[in-house]
Amino acid sequence: MEFSEFYESARDECLRVVLLNVRDRLLAEELVAEGFARAWMSWRKVRHLQVPQAWVVRVALNVNVSRWRRRRREVALGSHDRPTPAGQDAVMSDEVPAALVRRPLRQREVVTLRLLLDLDTETTAGLLGIAPGTVSAHLHKAVAALRSTIPRLDDQEVRT
Amino acid sequence: MSDDTALGTVRESLASARDSLTAVQMRTPLDSIVRNGRAARRRHRLLALASTGAVAAVAALAVGLTGVTGSAHRAGTIRTAAFILVSHSDGTATLTINPLVLLDPGTLQSDLDQDGIPAMVTAGSFCSSDPQPAGLSDVVSSEPATSGSGPVAEPTITIDPAAMPAGTELSFGNFQAAGSQQTSFTLVSTGSYTCTSTPPALDASGIITLANSRAVQ
Numbered sequence: 001m002e003f004s005e006f007y008e009s010a011r012d013e014c015l016r017v018v019l020l021n022v023r024d025r026l027l028a029e030e031l032v033a034e035g036f037a038r039a040w041m042s043w044r045k046v047r048h049l050q051v052p053q054a055w056v057v058r059v060a061l062n063v064n065v066s067r068w069r070r071r072r073r074e075v076a077l078g079s080h081d082r083p084t085p086a087g088q089d090a091v092m093s094d095e096v097p098a099a100l101v102r103r104p105l106r107q108r109e110v111v112t113l114r115l116l117l118d119l120d121t122e123t124t125a126g127l128l129g130i131a132p133g134t135v136s137a138h139l140h141k142a143v144a145a146l147r148s149t150i151p152r153l154d155d156q157e158v159r160t
Numbered sequence: 161m162s163d164d165t166a167l168g169t170v171r172e173s174l175a176s177a178r179d180s181l182t183a184v185q186m187r188t189p190l191d192s193i194v195r196n197g198r199a200a201r202r203r204h205r206l207l208a209l210a211s212t213g214a215v216a217a218v219a220a221l222a223v224g225l226t227g228v229t230g231s232a233h234r235a236g237t238i239r240t241a242a243f244i245l246v247s248h249s250d251g252t253a254t255l256t257i258n259p260l261v262l263l264d265p266g267t268l269q270s271d272l273d274q275d276g277i278p279a280m281v282t283a284g285s286f287c288s289s290d291p292q293p294a295g296l297s298d299v300v301s302s303e304p305a306t307s308g309s310g311p312v313a314e315p316t317i318t319i320d321p322a323a324m325p326a327g328t329e330l331s332f333g334n335f336q337a338a339g340s341q342q343t344s345f346t347l348v349s350t351g352s353y354t355c356t357s358t359p360p361a362l363d364a365s366g367i368i369t370l371a372n373s374r375a376v377q
Contacts, residue, residue, distance in 0.1 A: 147166045
């Protein structure tokens with residue numbers, strides 16, 4: 001696959017997945033653009049991956065965390081440093097993405113790769129450089145946390 | 161609620177949230193992505209060179225040596241449907257283009273860049289500077305086209321990035337139609353060039369043009 005073809009076919013999916021993680025349209029676009037620029041730099045390697053868009057999404061999420069850490073070091077956390085609220089997109093009102101944003105990076109990565117990009121456990125483990133068992137453990141913790149923070153999930157058991 | 165049920169519910173909820181974002185689309189053009197990638201790669205190279213230079217200087221001081229330290233160049237071959245790029249250990253590279261396959265400019269530019277060849281690859285247009293930097297014949301040499309195993313002769317050029325004058329890059333303009341193609345090469349001044357959708361004349365001065373099996377300079 002050529003890079004331009006890959007960019008054309010995967011850019012919107014990557015943007016949407018990253019947007020669910022950061023809940024800020026402009027930031028998501030910036031992070032995904034950075035992810036694709038790095039994919040272009042490493043295209044020789046990335047082009048052979050089973051799901052190259054997962055690589056882009058992972059880079060985007062990592063860049064976001066790196067930037068946040070840098071900002072935290074540079075300026076004492078004030079109200080202007082808090083993450084931008086999600087309100088920029090009316091469609092971003094769902095509770096699960098809102099709760100997902102509050103999970104640690106590794107859990108978000110696992111949830112994003114396994115549940116949003118539908119990667120299997122082995123592929124996810126390979127991409128993150130961790131053991132398959134660790135992927136399962138992070139997924140279990142994330143789902144448990146999401147479940148406890150969203151009453152709606154438990155309500156469904158009563159309804160069904 | 162069982163783990164499986166919770167997992168399924170979270171998955172459905174996320175999928176539903178993602179599907180509600182169909183109106184959200186990337187606005188960043190491909191050109192901008194490639195430009196940022198190139199800039200980042202140059203920064204990495206400079207850092208690597210600075211780091212290598214510092215280590216080499218320390219090593220030279222330690223053993224009391226003076227002289228030139230050469231940079232290692234990794235030899236290898238990139239083979240795609242549209243082109244084959246062979247990197248040689250002396251720093252030169254040989255590029256063979258398949259006229260039957262549409263060339264992706266971003267991929268070729270990326271691969272050339274990884275081989276230390278600053279290039280601007282365009283499809284359907286050609287970029288040049290006025291005045292044109294001298295020295296193209298030292299940088300690019302064309303070879304007689306060979307048929308290889310395919311039905312059409314494949315033009316080949318050899319590129320020597322060490323011969324490129326400072327502040328220049330190699331402009332590739334590829335024009336393809338119905339199984340035939342014309343690829344033109346020239347040196348341009350970085351940041352000072354214009355592009356046109358008209359293919360240059362086969363005998364234009366300062367431009368090397370490969371048209372299927374013919375090479376004209």
